[in-house]
Amino acid sequence: MITTQLKEGETLLWQGRPAPRCYTFRNWKHALFGMVLFFPTLFWTTLSWQLFRAGESLLLPLVTVPFLLLSFWLAFGHLFKARWEWEQLFYSLSDQRLMKHSRRGIEEFPVASFKGYTLRSLGEHLATVKVMHPEGRLILHCLEQPQLLCDQLDMLLDQQRAGEIV
Numbered sequence: 001m002i003t004t005q006l007k008e009g010e011t012l013l014w015q016g017r018p019a020p021r022c023y024t025f026r027n028w029k030h031a032l033f034g035m036v037l038f039f040p041t042l043f044w045t046t047l048s049w050q051l052f053r054a055g056e057s058l059l060l061p062l063v064t065v066p067f068l069l070l071s072f073w074l075a076f077g078h079l080f081k082a083r084w085e086w087e088q089l090f091y092s093l094s095d096q097r098l099m100k101h102s103r104r105g106i107e108e109f110p111v112a113s114f115k116g117y118t119l120r121s122l123g124e125h126l127a128t129v130k131v132m133h134p135e136g137r138l139i140l141h142c143l144e145q146p147q148l149l150c151d152q153l154d155m156l157l158d159q160q161r162a163g164e165i166v
Helices: 020-024 028-053 059-086 146-161
Strands: 012-016 090-094 097-102 105-110 116-123 126-133 136-144
Touching: 012 136, 012 146, 020 059, 020 136, 028 059, 090 146, 097 136, 116 146, 126 146, 136 146
Parallel strands: none
Antiparallel strands: 012 090, 090 097, 097 105, 116 126, 126 136
């Protein structure tokens, strides 16, 4: 898939994808917060519907439903979304550009304008790499064996500093 999207004369240096569990649960704190909110909100919604059936106003149950949906999304929804996104998420580095292939399309940055990168370790052989660029940054979440990418980035940055990459 990735090699078919290379330009003429472009060489693939590295390709990878995020570790599935790490990528899916990278926002686990949101899920924990969502669960803390979900159960009291569910109780509140259930109580308000019982009050409505007993003859009270419909306003209270209608007010609670958005809170219930929001807490459900925080607790579970974004985890399912992340797992669904993971299926089509690939990263690749060529001698000309760094690419993130996802369901939304290809996000790419030319190698010639890299400013550097940062590495945030998540485990012994797992890390998130942020590549700095004048237009922003490209975040490569939860890479297995990130040192392979970092070695290639170091080589390209050295070539850039030496004036070999324009």
